[in-house]
Amino acid sequence: MRIGIVCPYSWDVPGGVQFHIRDLAEHLIRQGHQVSVLAPADDETPLPPFVVSAGRAVPVPYNGSVARLNFGFLSAARVRRWLHEGDFEVIHIHEPTSPSLGLLTCWAAQGPIVATFHTSNPRSRAMIAAYPILQPALEKISARIAVSEYARRTLVEHLGGDAVVIPNGVDVDFFARAEPRPEWMGRDGGGAGPAGESSSGTGPVGDGGGPAGRREGTIGFIGRIDEPRKGLPVLMRALPKILAEYPGTRLLVAGRGDEKEAVAQLPAPMRDRVEFLGMISDEDKARLLRSVDVYVAPNTGGESFGIILVEAMSAGAPVLASDLDAFAQVLDQGAAGELFANEDADALAEAAIRLLGDPARRAELSERGSRHVRRFDWSTVGADILAVYETVAAGAASVAADERIGLLARLGLGRD
Template sequence: MKIGVVCPYAWDIPGGVQNHVRDLAEHLIRLGHELSVLAPADDEATLPPYVTHAGRAVPVPYNGSVARVNFGFLSAARVRRWLHDGDFDVLHVHEPSSPSLSMLACWAGSGPIVATFHTANPRSRAMTVAYPILQPTLEKISARIAVSEYARRTLVEHLGGDAVVIPNGVDVGFYERAEPKPEWQTQPGQGGTLAFIGRINESRKGLATLLEAFPEIAAARPGVRLLVLGGGDIEEVAEDLPADVRDQVEFLGRLSDEDKARLLSSVDVYVAPNLGGESFGIILVEAMSAGAPVLASDLDAFGLVLEGGQVGRMFPTGDAHALAKDAIELLENPEERARLAEAAALAVRRYDWSVVAADLLAVYEMVTTDPLAVASAPDIEALAAGELGAGELLEP
């Protein structure tokens, strides 16, 4: 099958959507499909052979973060040329409700179009205001996918219609095989090792809550370390840390995917203190795949991944004292950490690309073989009944 995939966000800036598109593309190529990705990137960025450069991206505030997208007449011309040259059997766009390449591809595309919606923001005024503009775009979409029930709810409440829920995928084996790195593991005399991964200056990622909790953790667990992976202004983030614990927080900057996996396989607890705006929680699945027990804020999206706290510990969002209390309990209890890791190892199987890609391919097959599906919304009831193999992922 010839598949065209549009990534709306800058390819060279790490992010959940970019990683999802990359891993999906590489998995489908390994299965023998012919696939091309269109994405913005800096002119100097090194791109894999399956990615077509769509021009430089500009930062735009979006959903509590900063999205790097491109949009305009020149971008539209690049989209039309890519679509013409690709002659795809199916076009798969991500986040078509944002002003980006994905929206332009929906406008210019013809034939089967599959759209994945990642955003979870039930109170999005921007989507409500933009509905009249988005409606013609949505009518061209043959099948709609949401990465979680909360992304689906955002779509339904603001744009109408419905979507089948197919989660983000993870190469579970890649994280399972990662070898721990001795310098990131807890050494004799240390009180344990915690990790955080995310853009450190993005407030919704919750690093400030974790740093607020860290002195309490350090008081109870002398020598405990916090390893922080992610880009941003380190001095700005670290300036509020008390001097007596500052040396116990290590900022690692950005690391390769291989080193990220090794980090997750090395630490005692992975902490996700996010404050909101999360539609899924792919980093939780990555940590669980690597064997790291997870301690996360009780966001609804995180609760789904952690099965309501059965395969990971959860604390009230934004509560630094509760975070510290749970972190201390986990660091003091290796048996509980082992139990959580064992339960998580089973839970992550449903997110492996072998499962997720099969469900996506079922949707592709539906829209390319059924003319009625191309002309109208996806047959959600058929998907829910399991006729396409994705029914078990459709949330009620």
């Protein structure tokens, strides 16, 4: 099948939507399909062979973050050229309501269109106000996908219609097979074990972990440091209480942003317990998640899914997350990971302390998460998305056949 996928956000600034589109494209290519992805990208950005640049994006504040979008006459011309050259059987647009390539493609495309809605924003005045402009484009969509029940709810409440819920996908085995890095593990070799079982454990720590019997553990955080909704400030406020109980604990932070500002609120003696890793590769992300004793997701809002939770569970990391609706759904309402009250640093600290001191509970969460996460593997998610493609392509072919028969009948050329 010839499949065109439209990414609304700049390829050179990675995020959950871009990762989802990349992994979906690679999965479909492995299945033997022809896939082309149209995405904004700076000229110097290295692109995979299946990605076509639509030009540089412009940063626009949106939903507590900064979306880098691409819009205008030049972009519209590139969309039309991409559609013509691709001759796609199905066009899959992500975030078709954003003022970027998705909306331009909706306006220009003639073939069957599948749209995926990622945003969870129950009070989007902008989306409501823009509905009259969006309606003609949305009417061209053949099938709608929402990545979570909360993204579906946003769609229904703001734009009408409905969508099938198909979650974001992850290569579970990629994370499960990753080798932990010793320097990212607790002193007694904590972190997820070879089969997704926690090997973190027991016994005195020695010279780095406080009182005998209190081990040196590691907590992981991955996300943009200077984006408040990712919740690092909440984790920083919780850290002194955690360190008071377990002085040897280390916080490993991966992501871009101002590192000095991130630790500014910490007492000076505690700042060396935070290790900033900067931007890390996919391979190192998997190794980090395999190495930590607890992965913390303190996000404060604006999340429609939570792919990092799925990745952490895939690696066997015990997960502790804020109780956002989307996170609770991903974590099976707390059965596959622990939840704490959103933006409550004390609640986060108390939960982290309990987990750091309870290797049996960490092992239980690791095992439950490893089982639960299989429903998010690309082998399942990719098959569900492909079924949507096949349905809309077959529908379009059927309509075209009916129109041809009708035309022949009007010309008197149909069969008796």
